[in-house]
């Protein structure tokens with residue numbers, strides 16, 4: 001990892017193009033169809049970007065559930081390969097936990113593909129419970145691992 005410490009800031013809709021341009025590379029497989037523009041247009045106020053020298057080093061796209069008043073949800077988060085292993089994803093998640101708690105949320109949820117062992121290890125390290133793989137979670141033959149974390153009450 002590099003010696004600089006990326007700066008965290010709230011996302012803006014204009015971040016979309018730079019983020020979607022790197023996600024296939026960061027994930028090592030095609031994932032960009034999971035991140036349509038609507039997520040930055042409509043959820044940028046609860047999403048975060050980590051920047052280094054003006055370039056994205058990491059990001060988190062999340063929202064406060066409009067339908068589950070106790071719940072916040074992390075849809076997509078990633079860290080550029082050179083910045084991995086230095087606690088950047090932890091910083092992004094902890095900033096989102098603070099934002100969720102300020103919005104009176106008591107739990108945070110996320111899901112991942114069963115093949116994404118890095119995501120499962122990361123969420124386990126971050127204190128999420130891990131359920132699954134849940135067969136057919138996202139429709140026929142689309143299994144998902146489900147993460148859930150209770151936030152401490154303020």
Ligand SMILES: CC(C)(COP(=O)(O)OP(=O)(O)OC[C@H]1O[C@@H](n2cnc3c(N)ncnc32)[C@H](O)[C@@H]1OP(=O)(O)O)[C@@H](O)C(=O)NCCC(=O)NCCS
Pocket residue numbers: 026027076077078079080083084085086087088089090091116117118119121122123125126
């Ligand atoms: C998963 C990912 C976000 C982790 O980012 P990161 O900045 O390297 O993670 P951190 O350095 O903040 O690690 C936080 C904790 O998770 C653990 N962790 C992170 N990646 C891990 C891995 N691949 N295997 C095992 N543990 C891992 C760390 O050991 C650390 O634990 P600790 O704080 O108890 O020491 C990053 O590898 C990534 O972007 N992967 C590709 C995209 C992806 O799969 N995203 C899904 C995650 S939501």
